[in-house]
Amino acid sequence: MLSLDIQLQRGNFDLEAKFSLDKPVTGLFGSSGSGKSTLLNLVAGLAHPDNGWLKLGEKHLFNSAKNINLSPNKREVGVVFQDSQLFPHLPVTQNLLYGYKRIHRKQRRFEMPEIVDLLEIGHLLKKRPAQLSGGEKQRVGLGRALLASPRFLMLDEPLASLDQGLKQQILPFLKRVKDELNLPMVYISHSMEEILHLTDYLVVINNGRILGDGHFYDVIKEERVQGIANTMGLENIITATIIDHDIESGHTIAELKGNRILLPLTDKFSIGDSCYLSIRSSEIAIAKQHISQISIQNQIKAPIISCTKNASCISICVDIGAAPLTIDITPKAFSDLSLCQGDQVYCLIKAQSFSFLGKAG
Amino acid sequence: MFDLSPTEYSAMMLSIKVSLWSVAIILIPGIFTGWLLARHDFIGKSLLDGLLHLPLVLPPVVTGYLLLLLLGKQGMIGKWLYQNFDITLAFSWRGAVLATALMSFPLMVRSIRLSISSIEIKLEQAARSLGASAINTFFTITLPLALPGIITGSILAFARSLGEFGATITFVGNIEGETRTLPLAIYTYIQVPDGNEPAQRLLIISIILALSALLFSALIERRTALWLGGK
Numbered sequence: 001m002l003s004l005d006i007q008l009q010r011g012n013f014d015l016e017a018k019f020s021l022d023k024p025v026t027g028l029f030g031s032s033g034s035g036k037s038t039l040l041n042l043v044a045g046l047a048h049p050d051n052g053w054l055k056l057g058e059k060h061l062f063n064s065a066k067n068i069n070l071s072p073n074k075r076e077v078g079v080v081f082q083d084s085q086l087f088p089h090l091p092v093t094q095n096l097l098y099g100y101k102r103i104h105r106k107q108r109r110f111e112m113p114e115i116v117d118l119l120e121i122g123h124l125l126k127k128r129p130a131q132l133s134g135g136e137k138q139r140v141g142l143g144r145a146l147l148a149s150p151r152f153l154m155l156d157e158p159l160a161s162l163d164q165g166l167k168q169q170i171l172p173f174l175k176r177v178k179d180e181l182n183l184p185m186v187y188i189s190h191s192m193e194e195i196l197h198l199t200d201y202l203v204v205i206n207n208g209r210i211l212g213d214g215h216f217y218d219v220i221k222e223e224r225v226q227g228i229a230n231t232m233g234l235e236n237i238i239t240a241t242i243i244d245h246d247i248e249s250g251h252t253i254a255e256l257k258g259n260r261i262l263l264p265l266t267d268k269f270s271i272g273d274s275c276y277l278s279i280r281s282s283e284i285a286i287a288k289q290h291i292s293q294i295s296i297q298n299q300i301k302a303p304i305i306s307c308t309k310n311a312s313c314i315s316i317c318v319d320i321g322a323a324p325l326t327i328d329i330t331p332k333a334f335s336d337l338s339l340c341q342g343d344q345v346y347c348l349i350k351a352q353s354f355s356f357l358g359k360a361g
Numbered sequence: 362m363f364d365l366s367p368t369e370y371s372a373m374m375l376s377i378k379v380s381l382w383s384v385a386i387i388l389i390p391g392i393f394t395g396w397l398l399a400r401h402d403f404i405g406k407s408l409l410d411g412l413l414h415l416p417l418v419l420p421p422v423v424t425g426y427l428l429l430l431l432l433g434k435q436g437m438i439g440k441w442l443y444q445n446f447d448i449t450l451a452f453s454w455r456g457a458v459l460a461t462a463l464m465s466f467p468l469m470v471r472s473i474r475l476s477i478s479s480i481e482i483k484l485e486q487a488a489r490s491l492g493a494s495a496i497n498t499f500f501t502i503t504l505p506l507a508l509p510g511i512i513t514g515s516i517l518a519f520a521r522s523l524g525e526f527g528a529t530i531t532f533v534g535n536i537e538g539e540t541r542t543l544p545l546a547i548y549t550y551i552q553v554p555d556g557n558e559p560a561q562r563l564l565i566i567s568i569i570l571a572l573s574a575l576l577f578s579a580l581i582e583r584r585t586a587l588w589l590g591g592k
Contacts, residue, residue, distance in 0.1 A: 046486045072489035085487040088589050089505045098501075099491030130589070148491045 006052035015208035027195030027202035028188045035208040036188045045072035078150030082157040084141035086129035093125045099148025109149040135166040153185045196358025235281040242273045257321030262297040262351045276357035281328040283353040287346045298349040372546035380522035383462040395473030417467045421527025428532040456533040457540045461525040465518035476510020509585040516578035
């Protein structure tokens with residue numbers, strides 16, 4: 001599908017990227033200033049690399065050796081911008097048709113009624129962009145990009161300027177586009193949760209370098225990605241299967257390699273779903289014995305694999321069966337308990353310390 | 362009081378004619394230059410910018426005299442124009458149009474440049490990614506969105522043209538019916554013993570013309586703001 005190998009130097013910033021995407025949806029994950037947006041501009045033809053090549057299927061978009069540089073309007077790459085960028089002087093219908101009118105009848109892959117239905121924007125058609133809410137604008141922006149019949153769609157932080165409630169309203173539409181239209185997409189975001197909502201295949205970019213690409217679980221475990229993962233509270237990611245929602249006790253219950261764990265109650269996942277959970281390494285306590293009469297709901301027994309001394313804490317790595325779990329404790333706590341490798345300990349984790357990242361594929 | 366004499370009437374009509382022509386000839390170059398300065402970086406940009414603003418800061422007499430030196434019948438360009446095309450600019454109303462055009466061009470460019478700069482560049486990028494060519498994007502996105510600035514610029518230029526005095530009188534003189542525009546006519550009347558009354562009539566007309574232009578500009582601005590704001 002999309003494959004590239006490009007270099008670009010602009011002032012202090014340089015970007016080197018090489019990867020190829022073949023999944024229906026790929027998340028491009030990175031913090032702001034990491035080069036995500038530059039990468040989008042390069043693919044869409046809004047900026048040009050110094051060197052390298054870019055291909056969409058068999059079509060060359062850019063090739064410095066062959067002197068190919070297709071202009072943005074010939075690339076068939078659709079873009080959904082962060083702030084929707086609807087044309088303020090045109091009513092919604094004209095915005096939607098802007099790209100549609102500019103492609104040959106035979107190359108049109110989507111028709112207006114179909115997209116209007118899919119995104120539920122029928123009641124907005126006569127309005128002007130200034131009359132729309134943020135979420136409505138974003139849906140129209142998505143519809144406009146789709147109606148231009150791109151062969152590849154790039155979404156640049158489409159939810160970043162929306163508040164949390166609205167995000168939850170837009171995500172289902174993105175999912176619909178993914179499920180119902182056969183259109184490969186790249187979803188650019190600095191929010192792992194958003195990405196995982198749509199896909200668990202991702203490319204991680206930082207400081208203009210691709211740190212990893214592949215399946216979420218594999219990428220996040222890669223050493224080069226650890227640094228970023230840690231700053232985001234993704235030190236520990238485990239996969240668990242939801243087995244029950246106990247409304248009375250206020251817990252969703254999951255199974256983790258023979259251990260029952262109690263999670264905060266959620267309605268985002270149903271019984272039988274496998275999902276990614278994250279726990280910050282500083283949110284886990286260690287005890288040498290099982291403790292009764294304590295509010296902490298999860299006590300998982302596990303052997304210590306290793307103890308590593310860091311700048312301000314000791315990182316204890318334990319094996320909970322499914323994956324290693326990193327626990328940060330202070331040197332004092334470490335010596336008080338006189339822990340060593342091979343000891344069986346209990347990991348104490350509050351239900352509320354688990355965050356749901358997304359559904360595991 | 363408002364029975365204008367034929368002389369006064371012709372001064373008023375000449376002023377309007379010269380101003381309209383001057384706006385007409387600088388409109389397209391003004392849009393192009395405004396766009397060039399707003400959207401492009403190139404070698405010599407500051408120089409071009411400086412040259413464009415020169416008529417704003419130079420004494421108008423200097424601009425007029427420069428025009429006379431270059432475009433007068435004996436001037437480098439003027440001679441060539443006369444010999445090859447039989448065009449005379451000096452001491453004709455066409456010369457007055459040129460002088461006022463030059464004087465009001467910077468105002469036009471400034472206003473257009475500002476309005477193009479304020480258009481989110483991502484809107485143009487969105488249009489490109491939706492399949493519009495660069496030229497098509499300019500005409501369907503940039504130009505309509507810059508319209509308020511283009512209109513304001515045109516009206517400012519028109520009002521500036523109405524008042525142009527120094528460059529005009531230096532380059533094309535003060536010939537009744539040919540180059541004697543409103544300010545020149547007022548000046549002339551002030552010089553003669555019983556010119557007070559006609560001078561005051563023309564003064565009022567000048568105020569009315571300038572004020573209408575500004576009011577019209579404010580109206581258009583409000584309209585386009587509503588149009589873009591969609592409320």
